[in-house]
Amino acid sequence: MTDSLPSFLSADVRLGAALEALAGAIGDLEVQQKKLDTLGGRVVALAKANSAEWSPTARSALSSLTARLALQQKTLDQTRAAFAAARDAVQANGRAHDLALEQYRERELARYQTMQVMTRRQGALARVLHSLIEQRRREAGMPDPDSEDYVLMKGAYDYIPFDVNRFLDLLGRLDTILSLDAAYADPRLRYRPVRFLEAGAGPGRNMMLLKASQLMLIESVAGIDLNGLQVSNGQVAFGLEDSLFVADALAFDYAPYDVIFSYRLFRDDAMQAQLEAQVVATMRVGAYLLAPFPFDLTLHPGLEAVDPDFDIWKKVR
Numbered sequence: 454m455t456d457s458l459p460s461f462l463s464a465d466v467r468l469g470a471a472l473e474a475l476a477g478a479i480g481d482l483e484v485q486q487k488k489l490d491t492l493g494g495r496v497v498a499l500a501k502a503n504s505a506e507w508s509p510t511a512r513s514a515l516s517s518l519t520a521r522l523a524l525q526q527k528t529l530d531q532t533r534a535a536f537a538a539a540r541d542a543v544q545a546n547g548r549a550h551d552l553a554l555e556q557y558r559e560r561e562l563a564r565y566q567t568m569q570v571m572t573r574r575q576g577a578l579a580r581v582l583h584s585l586i587e588q589r590r591r592e593a594g595m596p597d598p599d600s601e602d603y604v605l606m607k608g609a610y611d612y613i614p615f616d617v618n619r620f621l622d623l624l625g626r627l628d629t630i631l632s633l634d635a636a637y638a639d640p641r642l643r644y645r646p647v648r649f650l651e652a653g654a655g656p657g658r659n660m661m662l663l664k665a666s667q668l669m670l671i672e673s674v675a676g677i678d679l680n681g682l683q684v685s686n687g688q689v690a691f692g693l694e695d696s697l698f699v700a701d702a703l704a705f706d707y708a709p710y711d712v713i714f715s716y717r718l719f720r721d722d723a724m725q726a727q728l729e730a731q732v733v734a735t736m737r738v739g740a741y742l743l744a745p746f747p748f749d750l751t752l753h754p755g756l757e758a759v760d761p762d763f764d765i766w767k768k769v770r
């Protein structure tokens with residue numbers, strides 16, 4: 454699409470200019486034809502008025518009119534030639550325009566088909582990943598995610614994993630944002646490696662994905678969850694003994710981290726609002742908050758929506 458769109462647009466512009474020139478040529482033709490008709494009318498009127506006898510004055514007027522008529526006929530012929538050229542240019546540009554449009558359509562179709570393939574592949578990879586994680590969970594002796602053992606507290610969501618592809622997309626987008634953020638500039642790297650925290654990390658699947666995907670430059674990855682069973686199982690399953698801890702996200706200090714990921718912990722709006730207030734109050738200025746499905750982060754004037762499509766926010770004051 455990217456390379457065919459400009460050629461389609463310039464064909465469009467050229468056709469527009471040719472049509473405009475044709476409209477001008479038609480206008481000229483009408484003007485010159487009218488002039489010729491007027492002169493012709495004057496010759497006929499003169500002939501009628503002098504049909505009985507031609508006086509020298511009438512003869513001289515006739516000869517002057519005839520000369521002007523011949524000149525006007527020449528001008529009209531030239532105008533006709535200009536009109537024919539303008540018409541041919543419209544036809545040629547019309548054909549070029551149709552061709553460019555056809556090429557554009559073909560490329561758009563190819564792009565759409567490629568996107569379909571990529572989407573299916575993404576879905577397939579997410580399913581493969583999910584089944585490997587499930588296998589790992591069973592091997593580590595972790596109960597089924599739907600088991601009663603995971604029920605936490607009233608108002609809180611139990612473990613609901615964030616969509617893998619959306620999580621990876623989010624990381625890719627944040628990587629770009631960090632590479633453009635002067636506050637994270639590094640003399641040798643795309644940006645200074647960041648300290649990442651996931652609030653409500655469950656067994657730490659996202660922490661594992663973040664490290665394994667290498668989509669971002671990371672100094673450290675940490676996670677907290679109030680569900681001790683999730684945490685201990687995740688520590689075993691994903692080797693997160695040193696980085697996944699039991700802690701209450703509502704009372705946690707978020708200051709040491711550059712990036713905080715928090716996928717909606719509470720179904721209860723008041724509790725979710727309380728969590729968001731706690732995160733914003735304690736996170737450091739310059740840190741990023743990735744918060745899909747928040748209660749309302751616009752309530753916090755110190756937070757700026759860096760990329761609303763990806764739920765990426767930054768504390769700016």
Ligand SMILES: C[S@@+](CC[C@H](N)C(=O)[O-])C[C@H]1O[C@@H](n2cnc3c(N)ncnc32)[C@H](O)[C@@H]1O
Pocket residue numbers: 605609610611612613614615651652653654655656659677678679680683700701702703715716717718719
């Ligand atoms: C919707 S799941 C999110 C799972 C994970 N963050 C993800 O995106 O894949 C919410 C998680 O928050 C945890 N949680 C709920 N209340 C909490 C609290 N007060 N402190 C810490 N974690 C909590 C739950 O145990 C659950 O694992």
